[in-house]
Amino acid sequence: MRESIMYKIAVDAMGGDNAPEAIVAGIEQARDKMPDTEFLLFGQLDKVKPLVKNAERLTLIQSDEVVEMGEEPVKAIRRKKQSSLVMAAQAVKDGEADAIFSAGNTGALLAVGIFTVGRIRGIDRPALLTVLPALDGPHEAFAMMDVGANAENRPRHLYQYGILGSFYAKEVLGFDNPRVGLLNNGTEEDKGDPIHKEAHQLLKHGAVQSYLNFVGNVESRDILQGPADVVVADGFSGNAALKATEGTALAMLRLIKHAILDGNVKTKLAGLMLKPAMKDIQSRLDYSQHGGAVVIGVKAPVVKTHGSAGPSAVANTMVQIHTMLETDLVAKTEAFVAEHKTDLSKSAK
Amino acid sequence: MRESIMYKIAVDAMGGDNAPEAIVAGIEQARDKMPDTEFLLFGQLDKVKPLVKNAERLTLIQSDEVVEMGEEPVKAIRRKKQSSLVMAAQAVKDGEADAIFSAGNTGALLAVGIFTVGRIRGIDRPALLTVLPALDGPHEAFAMMDVGANAENRPRHLYQYGILGSFYAKEVLGFDNPRVGLLNNGTEEDKGDPIHKEAHQLLKHGAVQSYLNFVGNVESRDILQGPADVVVADGFSGNAALKATEGTALAMLRLIKHAILDGNVKTKLAGLMLKPAMKDIQSRLDYSQHGGAVVIGVKAPVVKTHGSAGPSAVANTMVQIHTMLETDLVAKTEAFVAEHKTDLSKSAK
Numbered sequence: 001m002r003e004s005i006m007y008k009i010a011v012d013a014m015g016g017d018n019a020p021e022a023i024v025a026g027i028e029q030a031r032d033k034m035p036d037t038e039f040l041l042f043g044q045l046d047k048v049k050p051l052v053k054n055a056e057r058l059t060l061i062q063s064d065e066v067v068e069m070g071e072e073p074v075k076a077i078r079r080k081k082q083s084s085l086v087m088a089a090q091a092v093k094d095g096e097a098d099a100i101f102s103a104g105n106t107g108a109l110l111a112v113g114i115f116t117v118g119r120i121r122g123i124d125r126p127a128l129l130t131v132l133p134a135l136d137g138p139h140e141a142f143a144m145m146d147v148g149a150n151a152e153n154r155p156r157h158l159y160q161y162g163i164l165g166s167f168y169a170k171e172v173l174g175f176d177n178p179r180v181g182l183l184n185n186g187t188e189e190d191k192g193d194p195i196h197k198e199a200h201q202l203l204k205h206g207a208v209q210s211y212l213n214f215v216g217n218v219e220s221r222d223i224l225q226g227p228a229d230v231v232v233a234d235g236f237s238g239n240a241a242l243k244a245t246e247g248t249a250l251a252m253l254r255l256i257k258h259a260i261l262d263g264n265v266k267t268k269l270a271g272l273m274l275k276p277a278m279k280d281i282q283s284r285l286d287y288s289q290h291g292g293a294v295v296i297g298v299k300a301p302v303v304k305t306h307g308s309a310g311p312s313a314v315a316n317t318m319v320q321i322h323t324m325l326e327t328d329l330v331a332k333t334e335a336f337v338a339e340h341k342t343d344l345s346k347s348a349k
Numbered sequence: 350m351r352e353s354i355m356y357k358i359a360v361d362a363m364g365g366d367n368a369p370e371a372i373v374a375g376i377e378q379a380r381d382k383m384p385d386t387e388f389l390l391f392g393q394l395d396k397v398k399p400l401v402k403n404a405e406r407l408t409l410i411q412s413d414e415v416v417e418m419g420e421e422p423v424k425a426i427r428r429k430k431q432s433s434l435v436m437a438a439q440a441v442k443d444g445e446a447d448a449i450f451s452a453g454n455t456g457a458l459l460a461v462g463i464f465t466v467g468r469i470r471g472i473d474r475p476a477l478l479t480v481l482p483a484l485d486g487p488h489e490a491f492a493m494m495d496v497g498a499n500a501e502n503r504p505r506h507l508y509q510y511g512i513l514g515s516f517y518a519k520e521v522l523g524f525d526n527p528r529v530g531l532l533n534n535g536t537e538e539d540k541g542d543p544i545h546k547e548a549h550q551l552l553k554h555g556a557v558q559s560y561l562n563f564v565g566n567v568e569s570r571d572i573l574q575g576p577a578d579v580v581v582a583d584g585f586s587g588n589a590a591l592k593a594t595e596g597t598a599l600a601m602l603r604l605i606k607h608a609i610l611d612g613n614v615k616t617k618l619a620g621l622m623l624k625p626a627m628k629d630i631q632s633r634l635d636y637s638q639h640g641g642a643v644v645i646g647v648k649a650p651v652v653k654t655h656g657s658a659g660p661s662a663v664a665n666t667m668v669q670i671h672t673m674l675e676t677d678l679v680a681k682t683e684a685f686v687a688e689h690k691t692d693l694s695k696s697a698k
Contacts, residue, residue: 135600135603135604151540151542183589185500185584185588185589191500192500193500193501219596220588220589220590220592220593220596221595221596223596224597224600225596235534236541236542236586237586237589239569240569240586240589240593241569241589241590241592242593243568243569243570244569244572244589244591244593244594244597245593245594245596246570247568247570247571247574248573248593248597248601249601251484251573252598252601252602252630253601254484255484255630255633256605256626256627259623259627260626263626266622267623267626269619270618270619270622270623272619273615274608274619274620276616277605277608277609277612277616277619280608281604281608284604
């Protein structure tokens with residue numbers, strides 16, 4: 001007997017380096033594991049249709065245009081109303097789908113999240129949230145936001161991120177009473193520029209502190225060790241810290257690979273013998289198992305995975321979106337924010 | 350025949366986790382290689398004197414106090430006039446020494462650099478400059494600044510850092526026509542908050558561009574690959590990027606070590622066989638070979654090395670200071686800044 005459909009996910013089938021092949025394959029993997037979910041695939045049907053192996057719970061919708069990776073986001077979404085991305089977002093706005101997924105242009109996804117899906121009332125600036133591995137903490141991962149939706153943030157945005165991140169960590173990652181840290185240039189309370197000093201005070205003394213478990217400032221040097229389950233950052237330095245972390249991890253792996261390839265026979269043999277251990281390390285660092293980056297603070301799950309994602313990263317992201325829908329993350333966040341609107345919109349004294 | 354003394358370096362013998370032992374040992378190593386340099390060691394003589402093996406070109410000066418690692422910098426240097434750090438800085442101010450070195454409290458060294466040694470006229474905000482490995486560029490290292498002297502910067506500060514960094518890269522690192530990049534949240538010209546957009550324009554169109562070889566924005570993901578010889582950053586995000594880079598490199602090395610130690614016999618054997626290659630990687634990443642962090646934009650070389658530095662890191666830092674003195678870095682920078690004062694103090698249009 002067929003289960004009833006609970007959720008519908010709108011998919012930009014054309015976004016990403018490996019689209020539409022990897023997208024369709026990933027969606028089919030996910031579909032087979034999620035009997036309660038239907039997928040609306042927006043894309044060029046002459047390309048998408050031949051890739052579909054089994055049409056069960058897949059609805060294909062023609063979209064004539066594609067938002068390319070390099071395009072200026074806001075212009076692109078204004079001009080390309082018939083693009084797979086904009087049509088998918090419109091489906092969420094019109095209530096035909098519950099969430100949107102894309103592996104394409106991040107800025108454009110952010111733009112449809114903010115302008116088409118819309119902000120949660122009481123949240124000033126939606127942010128980009130990503131999940132990273134926590135190598136030495138009580139949990140194996142942590143959420144960090146904003147990692148680049150905004151070039152500038154005010155203290156109250158960071159305060160709001162504390163709440164948005166806490167809900168995400170609790171509902172989607174399943175952490176009890178998640179520890180919230182503020183990314184700052186020192187651990188002492190008085191560190192940082194005026195924005196971070198004021199954000200610290202709001203996070204520490206705001207009226208929502210009974211919900212928000214603020215553990216103080218954290219430094220980018222330590223975040224991978226897991227000193228906090230939610231790392232709140234302004235979009236500019238959060239982006240700098242995230243990219244430096246990613247870049248350094250990749251550089252290290254490359255250095256090791258080259259050392260082995262350029263080494264003598266003994267080194268090469270050792271490299272072969274170490275392969276399983278290195279694979280293990282790579283998988284601990286690979287955070288695509290926790291899904292993709294989330295546009296948080298908007299009225300529906302808006303989620304992306306990296307442009308080079310293969311089918312399994314796409315499928316993992318569907319699991320993440322499914323959890324967001326199942327736990328009713330957005331509605332819970334909306335209710336909380338509505339209740340504490342006055343507090344969340346204030347500045348520190 | 351004894352060579353004549355050209356340079357005098359004032360040393361805070363009490364700063365750092367391994368002081369005064371590592372400091373004295375490092376200074377003696379350096380002294381043996383620099384026949385033209387005399388060292389003024391400020392510290393508690395009952396502790397310092399017994400450590401000295403050979404007193405040649407070492408002058409020991411009693412200082413009753415020590416600025417501790419955790420102390421609030423500005424307060425500490427105001428109150429502890431008899432500390433090894435403040436007395437060493439005073440010696441530079443009084444013309445008795447040409448440069449100052451400490452492995453102690455970074456903030457306090459910064460404070461004596463700015464308040465005791467003094468800013469170069471025309472430089473608004475001295476910065477902390479550090480040298481990092483460039484894994485894939487034309488040179489093996491690059492200079493980055495500000496990595497944390499300032500919590501906030503204005504566009505013209507970043508413009509000035511372009512000049513200060515270029516002089517450092519040219520004179521001390523020996524690079525011709527060093528490529529200057531601006532750390533930003535994207536490579537496109539219009540990326541960033543208003544501060545970075547304006548700084549980009551100043552670096553690109555300022556009157557000193559004949560000297561300043563600006564190559565545009567760089568992202569923290571790429572800096573270790575060496576896209577620029579001088580990376581200009583505001584103190585807040587520069588600090589975040591540097592610490593994330595350091596933290597991730599350490600986390601990776603730890604992961605590999607644990608994978609080997611916790612592995613089976615084969616993995617452990619492979620680990621042993623890989624040791625030389627891993628040592629090689631660690632030494633490529635170890636930027637203490639390029640010396641310590643420099644307070645740049647002040648009237649004399651003010652240089653620190655990390656608190657846990659051993660004798661050879663101290664000795665390397667002396668080589669760096671010696672190069673700064675030998676190339677007359679400060680006087681050359683001062684002359685250039687004086688000549689372009691009007692341009693360097695302006696805002697972008």
